[in-house]
Amino acid sequence: MFCMNDTSLIENRVRRWLEKAVIGLNLCPFAKSVYVKDQVRIAICQAQDSQALTAQLYEELQWLANTPAQQTDTTLLVVPCMFEAFSDFNDYLHIAEAVLDDLELIGEIQLASFHPLYQFADTEPGDLSNYTNRAPYPILHLLREDSLDKAAEQYPDPSVIFERNIAVVQELGVEGWQRLLQDDQE
Template sequence: MTDTASPAAGNSPDHAEIIDATRHWLTRAVIGLNLCPFAKSVHVKGQIRYAISEATDLEGVLTDLETELRTLAETDPADIDTTLLILPRALADFIDYNDALHFADLLLGQLRLDGTLQIASFHPQYQFEGSEPGDIENYTNRAPYPILHLLREDSIERAVDAFPDAADIYERNQETLRRLGLNGWREWMAKTEPALR
């Protein structure tokens, strides 16, 4: 696994491209379309850890996930508030990825970190239950690579307190994507400027 939060980590061009694609998605989609009103603050403060897993199977993913969960739990939130564990070589099939989430949650419990941390899911083929693969609403959770997003429960609670309409985010995001449409999404994501709001 490559620790991209450390300046000493030697990023190969391949890793740099992975991080660049992930940051582009974060700034254009997540922040630029305001899909998560909590993301801009931690991005601007440099409190997001980008970790690339070299794992190619579930066992390797869970090993790297354990490392990242422990790291986040043991680190001052002022330094790392949230972690994006990027899986460019594993779980490319969404069904496999979705199945892996069960084991990720089991690991969270085994580490006695449920209630302290939680895991959110993003995938290039993300599909909500009851939706069709091509439905634009799925793009609220589509990222350039499979990602396990590790979040602090305390940070979520503070963010929800600051945004009283937090419960409406899911519906608002789906409406945003419906208005944009697939062609609009592609045009928006093709632009290179950060689109920070």
């Protein structure tokens, strides 16, 4: 469903999602500052099995941990060739968390997740709240805890962000969301 070898097309779709949804709809109020400073790394992982993905996740986490935040503040590890089913992606997150633990990066780097069929617990698949974490491809978002802490100082109650995001997506609706992310060539 997702897999393709055209990494430039994959990156363009991820950038469109970042620019139009995440930043454009202000779904993450912290994203714009690092994006405009070119501190967001987009790494395309062509892995087709968990072993290869886990190897690249190790590499990306080590790379991020050893790179100054001023150069790269956050990494999006895009996985276009795996996890057609959200449940498989959700199951993999346990492995990803174990990698963080194995590298002793818990408390330094946090993991967020996005998927085309993202579904929060206790919601129906079509629930618009799920769209706040929907992306064109499965994505493991590697975030620095220090950056999150600094950003959170501006938002002491993060639930406000989540509630606002749900309201924005509900107002937009499914058709509006699809138009927002539609390829210009379509």
